[in-house]
Amino acid sequence: MALTREQIAMRVAQEFKDGSYVNLGIGIPTLAANYVPKGIEVMLQSENGLLGMGRYPSEAEVDADMINAGKETVTAITGASIFNSAESFAMIRGGHVDFTVLGAFEVDVYGNIASWMIPGKLIKGMGGAMDLVAGAKNIIVTMTHADKHGNSKLLAQCTLPLTGVNCITRIITDLAVMEVADGAFHLKERAPGVAVEEIRQKTAGRLIVEGDIPEMIF
């Protein structure tokens, strides 16, 4: 069975190491904050200028001056810090953020990612995504393996305008966990009950399958 959004987020959260600074994009990546394993502490970075992002506020805690990068009201954890946008992107671009998790339209075997623009549709802007993929140490892409029409999003070469080049190392989809290296996707894990053959079918770019591929464990 393909994973639900929540299950993808749960699998993403298993990647985090204790003491990691993590930036989570909008959508499935944000959900990962709910599934950080017991005994692991991560600090969330929100690129509008908050390190140590907390939960959403209660009605009484709502403060127009406290928002996250998605412009949602938010709180800060004990020990948080708040800073300006140049400082925020200095820590991103400078490689100080350990993990960035973001969604994508397409990823290819060279680690290129397209996530911000579909020509012919309205262009909303890249926000901080280009800086994040240029700077984070480990970038995890979360997405469905194929689009609604069954077309693979894991390609030999991205067709949409890129967000970044040679930057993606790990992809977690509803079907599989893959690494990107040496011009290929390397299958590491499969969703429970999903056959390697189905993953192969839905991966347009070169896929390397070595040995027995274990199922993800939740």
Place this chain on the structure above:
Amino acid sequence: MSGFDKVVTSYDAALQGLDDNMTVIAGGFGLCGIPEGLIAQIQKLGVKGLTVVSNNCGVDDFGLGLLLKDRQIKKMISSYVGENALFEQQLLSGELEVELTPQGTLAEKMRAGGAGIPAFYTATGYGTPVGEGKPVREFNGRPYILEESITGDFAIVKAWKADRYGNCVYRHTAQNFNPMAATAGKITVVEVEEIVEPGELDPAHIHTPGIYVDRVILGSFEKRIERKVLAKEAN
């Protein structure tokens, strides 16, 4: 102290000298930490042909979106403009030009502009549409693109408190782009929630030193929230 007293008492005085076709750098992230009264004054002045540098462009009826209504903006330099139907309309009709700029590059363009650095190399945007036509140089085997900094005729900034000398502090994430904007204006105008006397703010806690600030005006703020999201558990 009069020579260093930056306080003005009217919005007319705050934006005196603002004219058609000028570049205005504005602080704020979404609707958080925006100089509401200064934006309203730009609308009232009716100046046209503005180039506005700001991470976002407000919403249809608030923030910088107000300046779209009367077609005062010729060009926006922003990282994300997805919240605004009027923006879309003017963009598609060709009335409005937009230069989409990665958020960190935008912040750095303002910072560098204010710091007297005309351009800088960054890996952000290399190999993407953002890098097209820009000089590339390799450092330690990695390609970087050359990005030019930004300065403005005016910078409009929202701070929490300022003293009469223009020393400013910001509150929570309403800080965002404001400190960079403050450094990058030929004339920097700061709209604040509270004006205090020199000495009341701890010198070591000043975010924007008064040297960058030309005018300070006391504002009143609606502080509209774009996306109010509450914790699920009632607490």
